[in-house]
Amino acid sequence: MSPPTSTPSAPGNAGPVDGLANSLAGWPPPVLDPAGPFAGSISTLSWILFAMGVGVLLVVLVALWIALFGKERLRERLGGSKAIWIGGIAFPVVVLSVLLVYGLTLTRNLTAPPGPVAMKARITGEMWWWRVDYLGDNGQPQLRDANELHIPTGRTVLLELESNDVIHSFWVPRLSGKLDMIPGRRNVMKIQADKPGVYGGQCAEYCGGPHALMGFVVVAHEPADFARWLAARKQRLQQAAPATATPASVSRGAQLFQSTGCAACHRVAGTEANGLAGPDLTHIGTRQSLGAGILPNNRGTLIGWIGNSQAIKPGNRMPPYTMLPGEDLQALADYMQAQK
Structure with a gap:
């Protein structure tokens, strides 16, 4: 039986898919249920x-x-x-x-040499998450994300695979084979999804520490939906960080994001946060998962991850923030959820 999948939310303004099974598209990812x-x-x-x-x-x-x-x-x-x-x-x-x-x-x-491709993206393996860059026609990054790739259905997508530290291996079983990511080398692979859905992936080469918890999510949209999603993302980069229905909490979270050192490791477009050591958080409010594909993305999991990610994914490079009181963790989570 195929694992549960879900049609992606409307681009630009919808939140993550609810539920662990849907956000991770089945875990572990099925290897004999091709979707392309x-x-x-x-x-x-x-x-x-x-x-x-x-x-x-x-x-x-x-x-x-x-x-x-x-x-x-x-x-x-x-x-x-x-x-x-x-x-x-x-x-x-x-x-x-x-x-x-x-x-x-x-x-x-x-x-075989790739023919016409719908888009190109660069996936960079990190310890223990994935850096995602959507590439323009000139091969330069246009958009940056983490642990999640959005693609149009029915079209070939070309991926450039790299690593910044040790050998990783990129594998989304329902969309293609696996290919190693080797430091100092760029490998290329093709993926394609024939129908909309959420497809889980996994690092397939032991890379130390929490290797088994280094997941990945591919979200496939109908071509018209993908075009709207992409346009909304590009528009977001030209704006300041968005406001929400709870501006006081979000404002408090923004201040904490700077004062507690989060901005030293993470980037949020439109703000002074330009850290590159950790995942880009510009669009974290719309992501399917947290922790590199291992948790559904909602307010509760955000609070738990910010407070003590080491209890969830031991060995990852984010320090615990157990010194923060509950109200500060909630404000930070509200700020994260506001990043659409």
């Missing part, structure tokens, strides 16, 4: 390999039964040179050669 052509070829090849594995196991079990309980004539034939040449050399060579050719043909769409 690049994942589809991998899934088909995987099922063929599973079937071949079962077939080989049955042959071995039959041979074992003959060796233990079969008639003398069958055991002699099983141990003869002819059986060894056919079953041990000729058969594997033929089968594996056919599988190699078929597998390369089936998955050629993964390595």
Whole structure:
């Protein structure tokens, strides 16, 4: 059964999808439920390999039964040179050669030069989160986000994969294969979603510390919805930080964001916060998840994460703020939720 997915909210003004299962699109991400052509070829090849594995196991079990309980004539034939040449050399060579050719043909769409692409994005692996840059036609970042990528459906998206520290591996199983992110090198991969939804991903290369809690979210929109979402994001960058229905709490949160040192690590467009060590928080109020894909994004989880993220994701690089009283944590959470 496919995991629950949800249609993305209307671009620009809607909040995150409610519920842990929806925000993470199933956890762990399903690996044999393709939602696009690049994942589809991998899934088909995987099922063929599973079937071949079962077939080989049955042959071995039959041979074992003959060796233990079969008639003398069958055991002699099983141990003869002819059986060894056919079953041990000729058969594997033929089968594996056919599988190699078929597998390369089936998955050629993964390595073929990209044709027309809907957009380009750069995903940079960090310890232990993802930096996301939406690239313009000149290859330069236009928008910056973290732990979440928005794409249009039915169109190929080209990803540039990098790492700022150790080897990571980018993997959204329903949209494509996995590809390593190696410091000092830029790898390229293609993804595509054929229908709107929220697709979970995961770092697939052990990178130390909370590696298992380094998730990722891809949100696929219909092309017209994606165009509106993108326009709203670009408009947001040209404005100061937005106001909300609770200006007193948000104002208090903005002051705390500066005075407690949050701005030293995080960026919020339109403010003096320009830190680069941690995730960009310009649009955190509309993100599906927190903590790199491990929590649904709502006021309660924001308060818990700000107060003591080490209790949720031990070893991450954000220090605990257990010294802050509850009202300060609530004000900071309100300020974060105001960042649309």
